[in-house]
Amino acid sequence: RPGMTNFLTTDIYALTAEEYSMGRSNVEVVKLLIKAGIKVIQYREKNKQAGAMYEECLTIRNLTKQARVTFIINDHVDLALLVGADGIHLGQEDLPPLKVRELIGNEMILGLSTHTPEQAKAAATLGCVDYIGVGPVFSTNTKKGVCQAVGFSYLDYIVKNLDIPFVAIGGIKEHNIMEVKRHGANIMALITELVGAADIPAKVRAIRQALNKQ
Numbered sequence: 001r002p003g004m005t006n007f008l009t010t011d012i013y014a015l016t017a018e019e020y021s022m023g024r025s026n027v028e029v030v031k032l033l034i035k036a037g038i039k040v041i042q043y044r045e046k047n048k049q050a051g052a053m054y055e056e057c058l059t060i061r062n063l064t065k066q067a068r069v070t071f072i073i074n075d076h077v078d079l080a081l082l083v084g085a086d087g088i089h090l091g092q093e094d095l096p097p098l099k100v101r102e103l104i105g106n107e108m109i110l111g112l113s114t115h116t117p118e119q120a121k122a123a124a125t126l127g128c129v130d131y132i133g134v135g136p137v138f139s140t141n142t143k144k145g146v147c148q149a150v151g152f153s154y155l156d157y158i159v160k161n162l163d164i165p166f167v168a169i170g171g172i173k174e175h176n177i178m179e180v181k182r183h184g185a186n187i188m189a190l191i192t193e194l195v196g197a198a199d200i201p202a203k204v205r206a207i208r209q210a211l212n213k214q
């Protein structure tokens with residue numbers, strides 16, 4: 001999968017969320033993330049109509065392609081196919097990963113959110129999932145609804161027992177990211193800490209400094 005090299009070598013996996021972006025558009029935020037040297041970006045947008053998302057994703061696909069940034073789209077397989085994204089990210093309630101793999105072929109990255117050891121084992125067993133999301137590590141307001149923080153116990157379980165690539169997610173900030181790394185995570189997914197930062201490139205520099213301190 002072409003987008004996987006960036007994925008496996010990155011430290012930060014950035015996700016969009018316009019409602020937390022301090023009045024900036026998803027496209028503006030993506031430009032800033034690219035400028036900051038982010039190599040993996042997921043378009044995650046829960047509040048827009050398909051037509052508006054299509055236009056945004058088309059623009060973001062062009063920007064990310066030029067910058068050789070891996071572009072993953074949350075939920076919307078049709079959008080990912082139409083704009084030629086590098087990957088698609090599914091939740092537990094979305095279409096079955098095996099069926100989505102049938103649609104997207106072998107070139108696209110397929111990610112799946114998981115919240116329990118059972119879900120992680122099931123994802124690994126499918127054979128068609130490239131990476132799993134692991135979390136929420138800390139409590140977060142960004143994912144509204146049923147999802148309770150699972151703390152470090154679930155992350156520790158994954159590090160100890162499973163071989164599949166994973167990204168830690170949920171409430172990860174500059175001040176706690178080193179703790180997450182110490183628990184064995186190499187790739188951290190962040191939403192509000194990045195899109196909500198007044199100066200996104202400065203925030204990325206600060207996070208990378210924190211990660212490389214010890």
Ligand code: TZP
Pocket residue numbers: 113133135136137139140141142143169170171172189190191192193
């Ligand atoms: N999945 C688990 S937690 C979460 C998602 C999409 C939200 C993470 O957002 P934030 O703002 O980084 O806590």
Ligand code: MG
Pocket residue numbers: 074075089090091092094
């Ligand atoms: Mg979903």
